[in-house]
Amino acid sequence: MNAPAIKxxxxxxxxxxxxxxMPFRFGVVTMEAAxxxxxxxxxxIDGRRAVxxxxxxxxxxxxxxxxxxxPADNVADLLWVVQEAAKVARDLPSGTLFEIWRALDCEVERRALDAGFNRLGASFGVSMIERALIDGIARTLGLTFHECIRGDVLGLRxxxxxxxLDGMSLADVLPATPLKRLGLRHTVGLVDPIDAADLDPAQRVGDGLPETLADYLRHDGVRYLKIKVGGNADADIARLEKIAGLLRQVGGPFSITLDGNEQYKRLDDxxxxxxxxxxxxxxxxxxxSILFVEQPLERSVALVGPLGADALAAISKPLLIDEADGWTGAFRDAIALGYRGVSHKNCKGVVRSLLYAMLVAHHNGASGEPNGYFQSAEDLTCLPAVSLQADLAVVASLGITHxxxxxxxxxxxxxxxxxxxxNAAQKAHPDLYEETGQGAQLAVRDGHLDIASLQVPGLGCAxxxxxxxxxxxxxxxxxMLNARPAD
Structure with missing residues (x-):
């Protein structure tokens, strides 16, 4: 296919x-509304109107x-950068999606830095525009996301x-067909209850859905876990021992990732x-059972120099960048310093993740280690329907299995x-959502998500x-986030 001209x-x-x-703590904040x-x-698209x-x-x-x-400042900054990205995109000349993305990536980053924001925030503004463009192109042409990238409809160079990456194409590195089922990797947050003993009866949600890690292991059959650590060694060890005891009771096997949450200034710590x-x-x-460790170092120091050989040997698990992936090319910089992985998140950019998939394949081929470098899929608070489904559709095309x-x-x-x-989301995607008696909920079956219905025209959402x-x-x-409606 030829990449269409977009305006x-x-x-x-x-x-x-x-x-x-339930309250969600990540890093320095506990979120109760967003x-x-x-x-x-x-x-x-080639002169045809689209949305x-x-x-x-x-x-x-x-x-x-x-x-x-x-938090209010953060939300205002994010809203500003998306609106600014929309203005930049509107003023760009007609071009392929890739051409628009490259110009947008450069200009939005410049404006964000000039305004005192950061590169990761700039990436969010760019990603919102590129995802809307991908969705509009795919809907209008009647193509799934996977068909768009395999057919070079986005015009990637x-x-x-x-x-x-000269001479390499996405078709060389991505699966011929998108995954139809993904393992769900359940996040164990810093204040998440491990078992019933961690829950004050007065604080129970009581909506019939799982509330503790023990509930999820037994009710949803989860076998992948992402465990956050908080930087206090004694507290982290005690929490990990409690989790390990629960896993032994339930019976494995389990696959685990650790999230360092940028809690460290020194890798030796x-x-x-x-x-x-x-x-x-x-x-x-x-x-x-640990597969890899995500971003232990605070982003300001994560990429300042090579990772120490002694510290890497002591950790003995591959390290992945997440928050430090603030600009296109950060993963390539990270590889040179000793990192092995990078997180895919739609909020950082779809085109970026596609290019990184090719970088992974390139370095695995050059090193002779088929799985030495890798992408993971990380974005725990994607909510239905458009955000969640778009992210899962990209993960399915990247071939990341959990x-x-x-x-x-x-x-x-x-x-x-x-x-x-x-109602429309539940009707169009009955494999992904199920009725619980209190509204539609994500359907987790045997620890997995069934996502075949995401192969529709657009970016995963009908x-x-x-x-x-x-x-x-x-x-x-x-x-308004403090004004919770009455139940």
Whole structure:
């Protein structure tokens, strides 16, 4: 196929307030509500009018963790950068999606840095526009996302970004068909209850859905876990031992990843935690089950120099960058320093993840280690329907077999959506959602998500969001997140 010429038009925005069923702590903040932004983007495709949609949380204290920035500041910055990206895209000349993405990536980063924001936040603005464009192109041409990338409809020219990829195409590295089933990697957050003893009866949600890790292991059959550590070695060890004891009771096998949450300034300090884990017989099986470690170093120091050989030997598990992946090319820089993996997240960019998939294949081929370098799928708070389904559709095309997913733990199903959209999503994607008696919920079966229905025209989602049912940014305030509606 030939990549069509795209011209970006006007953008419209709408906000949903999503209230958590359980508090979610990551890093320095505990979240009990969040704003979900939906973007409707007009475009023309070889002169044909089209519309694309994208949605994502305006997640505070992840893109920008500076203490002087309040959660309200963070949300305002994210909303600003998406609106700024829409203005930049509208003023660009007609071109392929890849050409538009390259210009957008450069200019939005420049504007974000000039405004005192950061590169990771700039990536979010770019990603919102590129996802809306991909969705609009695929819907209009009647193609799935996988068909778009296998057929070069996006016009990717990888060697223009990474010269070492000259002569390589996505068709060389991605599966011929997208995955239809993904393992769900359940996140164990820093304040998440491990078993019933961790729950005060007065604090129970009581909505009939799992609340503790023990519930999820037994009810949903989860076999992949992502465990967050908080930087306090004694507390981390005690928590890991409690988790390990539960896993022994349930019976494995389990596959585990550790998330360092940027809690360390020195890799040697994190290596000390890993050595302490290895020294505890009660944690032996848990340690052997660890696949990789995600971003232990704070982003300001994560890529400043080569990782110490002694620390890497003590950790003895591959390290992956997540928050440090703030710009296109960060993973290539990280590989040179000793990292082996990078997280895929739609909020950082789809084109970026596609290029990184090719980098992984290139380095695995050059090193002779078929699995030496890798991508993981990380984005726990993707919410239905547009955001969640778009992310899963990309993961399926990348061929990543398990995905961090926990939005269904912290938020209740599709409750944040307008009722008609929630019903339409459940009807169009009955493999992914199920009725619980209290509304539609993500369907986790034997620890997996069935996602065959995401192979529809567009970026994984068959429904059309109604911005008229959402709050315009000019009418929205952060204080609305404190106004939980009565049950």
């Amino acid at each position: 970006v038009g006007e953008a419209r925005f709408g906000i949903d307030n999503a209230f958590a069923r 704003a979900a932004l939906t973007l409707e983007l007009e475009l023309s 694309g949609y994208v949605s994502d949380l305006l997640a505070y204290k992840w893109f920008d963790k500076r203490p002087e920035k309040t 990888p060697a223009q970004v990474f010269p070492e 994190f290596a000390g935690l890993m050595e302490a884990i290895r020294s505890r017989p009660a944690l032996d099986e848990l340690y052997r 995905v961090e997913r926990n939005g269904h733990h912290y938020f209740h199903g599709l409750d944040h959506l307008p009722g008609a959209e929630a 429904l059309t969001p109604d911005l008229g049912k959402r709050i315009a940014p000019a009418d929205w305030t952060f204080a």
